[in-house]
Amino acid sequence: MARPPAARTKVLDAYISLLCEEGERAATMEATAAKAGVSKGGLLYHFASKEALAEAVVALSEELILLDLQDMNTAEEGAASYFIRTSAQVDTELDRLLLALQRLAQSGVESANTQLESISSRWLEALMEEVGDKDIAHLIMLISEGLYAFTGTPGTWYQRNFEGNLSHLLELVPQLKKLGHRNQ
Amino acid sequence: MARPPAARTKVLDAYISLLCEEGERAATMEATAAKAGVSKGGLLYHFASKEALAEAVVALSEELILLDLQDMNTAEEGAASYFIRTSAQVDTELDRLLLALQRLAQSGVESANTQLESISSRWLEALMEEVGDKDIAHLIMLISEGLYAFTGTPGTWYQRNFEGNLSHLLELVPQLKKLGHRNQ
DNA sequence: GTCTATAAAAAGATAGAC
DNA sequence: GTCTATCTTTTTATAGAC
Incomplete structure (x- = not known):
């Protein structure tokens, strides 16, 4: 190919x-x-077949996630900030793929579910490397997943209520990291 | 009826x-x-019709959410803790309903989408009343949505990685609230 | 109120012309 | 490589017996 x-x-x-x-x-x-x-x-x-279409989505997502993990691991702002910031993006190729994967997983396509879990594992690994503390990594994963769930919805409720709030959220990230160091 | x-x-x-x-x-x-x-x-x-089934789901969710909002507003632990804690529950009638609503919304059932937005608005309102700060309310909504998205998945990745971590998360809530007060 | 039988439409897939 | 025609199965919905 x-x-x-x-x-x-x-x-x-x-x-x-x-x-x-x-x-x-x-x-x-x-x-x-x-x-x-x-x-x-x-x-x-x-x-x-329909299955072949679904598998192509999984395969394409793998190509894109590899590039994203490279960017995440080398981001100057740090992996956590990069991760949260890009979770709120809706127009990138990767985010389209992740949403498509989620739809497939929820429709019972097992390989899509496996791929989503694999992606989460690699994200978590990259976050742990930066923040060290598991609770804070957990928190950041949840924030990202929440952002992702809200912005992936076609509705505009989230935009109406939190438009422009992302920068405030990112300002909280260093403070969250401090909470983690206090816990260790 | x-x-x-x-x-x-x-x-x-x-x-x-x-x-x-x-x-x-x-x-x-x-x-x-x-x-x-x-x-x-x-x-x-x-x-x-199939539509009648979907509308019944929306109607039932409204009954249950009214009860939940009462509990949330009168919870001794505070609305935020109550909200985060119950977001991780998967076996309650309400959480089943919310997941069902989400599936319908993602399948293009407009009334399910409207109901989900209405529910989010009422949750946000209750949170703002307790924490005061919009950024922190935002953060808590995201954490909850993240928990909800992860635990609603049939897969076990989340359980494997974060089983038992919920209590640590709840311990962070008072500290998050403090971050909010610092911002004001 | 609940059933069986059946119609009508939509979806996935095959065959073969071009 | 792309098309039209056709077949099979699934899904929604109707009609009418009990």
């Missing part, structure tokens, strides 16, 4: 968009094909 | 269980009827 065909990429992207924006139930092969601008037959040439 | 028929209750409960344990896609009318031990026809007498 040196350079996947353009049509294949377009189909996969359409599938991910449908998963994120309308949910797993709406992400049918027919709807995906239509959104990608190909026929059902055309789609099935690249992805022989 | 002074006392809903037993069969109706059993059907609704089966639907909620399927939503939580196997996802929205698996929660078909046929599967729901089978799990409730009635026929499709029997189910359709109580719920004329």
Whole structure:
């Protein structure tokens, strides 16, 4: 797969968009094909089954998470701040993939669930390396997951109530780290 | 509806269980009827359509959230601690309902999304009353949402990594509140 | 109130033309 | 590589017996 065909990429992207924006139930092969601008037959040439589409999402997420972990581990602001800040981003390729993975996992796709757990493990590992304290790493994982859950929702309640509050949250991070050192 | 028929209750409960344990896609009318031990026809007498089932979930969640808000506002440990502690509970009727609501919202059921936003607003209001500081209320909402997202997953990654860590988390709450007062 | 039988639509997948 | 046509299964919903 040196350079996947353009049509294949377009189909996969359409599938991910449908998963994120309308949910797993709406992400049918027919709807995906239509959104990608190909026929059902055309789609099935690249992805022989629905399962193949889901597996492609898992595989793509792995490519992107490897790049993200590199950035996280070398971020000047520190892994924790990087992690919280990027958890609130909704327009990145990685965040789309993570949301798609979550939708698949909740629909019973076992490999998506496994991949999400694997990703969480690697994040936790990177956080522990920076903050040392398990309780604080736990806290930061929860904050990130919360941000992720809220901003991943199509609704605007979160934006209405906490727009612009992210910078305040990030200012609290050094203080949270201090709490951890006090605990040790 | 002074006392809903037993069969109706059993059907609704089966639907909620399927939503939580196997996802929205698996929660078909046929599967729901089978799990409730009635026929499709029997189910359709109580719920004329799939939409009627979803609306019943929303209505039941409203009953339970009113009771929970009362408990939260009068909890001796304080609203924030109560809120975080109960967010990690997975076996209560309310938490099942909230998970079911989330699954419906993610499947495009608009009223479920509206209800979730309404619930978040009322929680935030109760938290603000106790902690005063918006950033800290924000932080606590995120922690709770994170707990909720992690523990609502059928997977065991969270349990493996953070089993027994909840008490440490709760011990941090007073310190978080202090951070808020420092900010004012 | 609950059942069986059945219709109507949607979804996943195959076959073969181009 | 992409399309149309078709088949099978699943899902939602209706009709009417009991």
